[in-house]
Amino acid sequence: MGIPEKVINRLTMYHFILEDMREDEKYISSTKLANLLNIDNSQVRKDLKYIDNQGKCRVGYEVKSLKRKIEECLGFKKTKDVFIVGAGNLGSALAKYDSFKDYGLNVLAMFDKDSKKIGTMINGREVFDISKVGNLAQRLGVEMAILTVPKEYSQGVANYLAGAGIKYIWNFTPCILDVPSDVKVWNENLIGSFLQFTNNEKDEKAKDDDRNKSMYG
Amino acid sequence: MGIPEKVINRLTMYHFILEDMREDEKYISSTKLANLLNIDNSQVRKDLKYIDNQGKCRVGYEVKSLKRKIEECLGFKKTKDVFIVGAGNLGSALAKYDSFKDYGLNVLAMFDKDSKKIGTMINGREVFDISKVGNLAQRLGVEMAILTVPKEYSQGVANYLAGAGIKYIWNFTPCILDVPSDVKVWNENLIGSFLQFTNNEKDEKAKDDDRNKSMYG
Numbered sequence: 001m002g003i004p005e006k007v008i009n010r011l012t013m014y015h016f017i018l019e020d021m022r023e024d025e026k027y028i029s030s031t032k033l034a035n036l037l038n039i040d041n042s043q044v045r046k047d048l049k050y051i052d053n054q055g056k057c058r059v060g061y062e063v064k065s066l067k068r069k070i071e072e073c074l075g076f077k078k079t080k081d082v083f084i085v086g087a088g089n090l091g092s093a094l095a096k097y098d099s100f101k102d103y104g105l106n107v108l109a110m111f112d113k114d115s116k117k118i119g120t121m122i123n124g125r126e127v128f129d130i131s132k133v134g135n136l137a138q139r140l141g142v143e144m145a146i147l148t149v150p151k152e153y154s155q156g157v158a159n160y161l162a163g164a165g166i167k168y169i170w171n172f173t174p175c176i177l178d179v180p181s182d183v184k185v186w187n188e189n190l191i192g193s194f195l196q197f198t199n200n201e202k203d204e205k206a207k208d209d210d211r212n213k214s215m216y217g
Numbered sequence: 218m219g220i221p222e223k224v225i226n227r228l229t230m231y232h233f234i235l236e237d238m239r240e241d242e243k244y245i246s247s248t249k250l251a252n253l254l255n256i257d258n259s260q261v262r263k264d265l266k267y268i269d270n271q272g273k274c275r276v277g278y279e280v281k282s283l284k285r286k287i288e289e290c291l292g293f294k295k296t297k298d299v300f301i302v303g304a305g306n307l308g309s310a311l312a313k314y315d316s317f318k319d320y321g322l323n324v325l326a327m328f329d330k331d332s333k334k335i336g337t338m339i340n341g342r343e344v345f346d347i348s349k350v351g352n353l354a355q356r357l358g359v360e361m362a363i364l365t366v367p368k369e370y371s372q373g374v375a376n377y378l379a380g381a382g383i384k385y386i387w388n389f390t391p392c393i394l395d396v397p398s399d400v401k402v403w404n405e406n407l408i409g410s411f412l413q414f415t416n417n418e419k420d421e422k423a424k425d426d427d428r429n430k431s432m433y434g
Contacts, residue, residue, distance in 0.1 A: 005413045012409040017393045020372075036393050074412050089310035096306045099368060099391045103408045104415075144415075151316060155237075170414060174316045176234050176253050186414040188407070191320045192229040195291050196222040197387060197403040198321075198361075 003050050003073070010047050011070050012103070013037060018067045029060035076104045081142045082170075085157060086149035087112040087120075087127045090172055094146060096123045108140060130157070134164030144168040151175055158185075220267050220290070227264050228287050229320070230254060235284045246277035293321045298359045299387075302374060303366035304329040304337075304344045307389055311363060313340045325357060347374070351381030361385040368392055375402075 003011075014033055021028065030044040037044075048061065051073040056062070071077065079101075084091045087110045094100075095107050110122055111130045118129050128136065136142070145166045149157050154173040161169060162183045171177055172188045179185055220228075231250055238245065247261040254261075265278065268290045273279070288294065296318075301308045304327045311317070312324050327339055328347045335346050345353065353359070362383045366374050371390040378386060379400045388394055389405045396402055 008413045008416055009406060009409040012412055013393055016391050080415055089313045093306035093310040105411050174233050176230055188410055192226040193405055194322050195229055196225045198297055199225055
């Protein structure tokens, strides 16, 4: 059975909480998880039913087993190899974001068109000329790219990636990409996030339980 | 009337599309907007009703006026001053992300505890000692901070920011912050995004129209 995206999002946040618990904390209650995320207790219990985890009366969920089940369910161990296309500030920051690998995201290589960057290493990943994407994607079996090029190049590079066999683009540029139907795009809309946060603040009544990210306070 | 978060998110994406249109394209249809985001035509029309914009029969929406209305509605011109706390890779990348200012986000200063960084400039913003947050927040009337410190410091720094008068924390760390009830947190859950994208791919049937970000393809 598929898990709705908003549940996946919350499961990762429960995992962050479990990760931060002390060794001697063996159990956690749905109330504690709910309070930390400022959501309903019943929502937590509903979410955890997706991963077939049973809380125990009075003591709550066993931390280790809950963590393991979230990991299995969301495939943290099934590592996904990705390329970062655009070795600028944001691309480099993402290459240096070491938490990714704990959750199954493995950055294999980076690409840029700037000859000054090509051949350099960023946190252990070589920066290649962008013209090599297709060849390397095929050789290494990589289908996913994180797109962090400047805004004005995003559509052109997306076209190029689609032609080079990339099937999944995680798009960090503030552009809506027009891609062939066999290519999937996930927009990491940072500007939308900021405006949701600040507009929400202006009008608390606009609160929307279906939101994907969590605003709490 | 409050606008639901997912509508705010889509409105910013419509704005990205309008921004990229050529000068001579005066009108855009809801079908074109819908196709680019792989959502329903009727969804686009519903969203645009929130900003009181009327499409014209046959020709569609007037690009300039639609753009202006989205800008007014979401407050792009009402600039919000923010601090970036954590002048590492991600913090620096966000300080260099020039699109932010077009959408009303103005990074005033950065903070770190690393003496090698303090006093340096990142894209025109000075890096101050983190102990100065409270004083500067009060003097400059800043209530919002972007949190980009390493994971292990996030809760401690969040406590400190709360004590220093920061009321809104845009959290880029993979940690769930436990903050006083007068402080609001927005989690930029990059890991959750990645897992939503990749798990979605595995099971197309899990598609969820209520998603906040857009996956299309």
